Amino acid sequence: MELRKHLVSVLNLITLALSIPILGAGIWLASVHHTDCVRFLQGPVIAIGLLMFLISIAGFVGAYLRITWLLWVYLLFMFLLIVLLFCFTVFSFAVTNKGAGEVLSGKGYKDYRLGDYSSWLQRKVKNADTWNHIKSCIMDAHVCDGLGVYKLASDFYKAELSSIQSGCCKPPTVCNFLFINATYWGRPLNEDADPDCHRYSYVQSELCFNCDSCKAGIVDKVRHDWKKVAAVNIVIFFLLIIVYSAGCHSFHKAQEEGTYTRYGKGII
Template identity: 50%
Template structure:
């Protein structure tokens, strides 16, 4: 009779195998349908995740249900490495997102963001021109500024200044308040002679395809988003980590069962 731990490992990995099928299919679909740099950037990680889950789950199913000890050993090794990596990433995520926050602007509903406020590691990632070109492509494809362009043509300056903009909208779609530009619409500002020497003021352009996508404030707005998202992911990772440890413990019991059964078959 197959023992309980072997059954549990088999059931959990059947579910994982079924989950890997739509993930892999989604990655293949992306590779065929991708029209933008952003979509092409996503396809390889999705395919890799689907293949990884499929291979590991098959090893777990065959190892536990067919009593193939070396496959179950491989499965447990991968699970152990995954637990270690997930633990390290969770700690890392908390550390690199510890710094940085939006600055309150006097008489404004929105905040503004400075790249230097965030961790050096994150700054290096977005200051890489190769990385930023990809990120900028994603931001432009996501039309993060589109709502301001579509809905803001008749918005008075007094109303706009009270808007609660997202970090990306504040950093990428409008110039800094320090620039002292003249407001026309949320994404159309006229440069003045009293403008600041801040490089972001020079980089600003009212062209919808340019705006402030090349500004340091846009990079800072992205990092503020990342900081918020990574903190949420770190909490979910902790919960997933507990789940993995439980599954790993069950797998160890199944591996022990396999060894005991194999020893019993050799020495009747």
């Protein structure tokens, strides 16, 4: 029965290892969103990964020292963690399932409309305090400076702009602004086509940072990053179920055989 006696410890080491990709995903989100200061997802991801890490340590200690009550605490909190991870993953897919950039004929970039995305993400960026913070960060990051290389309209229209550059650095295509250079445009021919046509500023430090298209560009970037993290989470979710089920079975058998005692002294 020596194999069964150590199996729970091994399973906890596996869950400890599985917590690392979740922590890594949260740190990755914080790193890729550093320039636009989007801070409403990576916090929960890091918290879930850290909780899983701590729970796994408790389970390992309980299994190694054969402390029954600590293993019961581990199994309870691991079950709650699995439920939490499931709910969070479903929520992530729900809020990122809707929305995409609009493909434009003859253009290398896309246009972005805020109304195409989930209402939850829209509310986040429409909050004045949140948006002022995000806007300040993307302005400080000078995301539009790299567009200066495009001197000709034909070159600019072929450019593969990021969602943030497309939404924040230029006016919406539907407004039909006259191209002068990548960050300076002449008066629109169709200024009533979209409210953003009036929000675009000729001041180089402002451009379209107050436009809904800029908010949409931020949301689109967040959406793509969240979908990657959600995919990692769902894989880990199913692995956790397998590990948890095996752990419950092994712990139950070990108790029947007297491997664990209440105070941590093994009978075997």
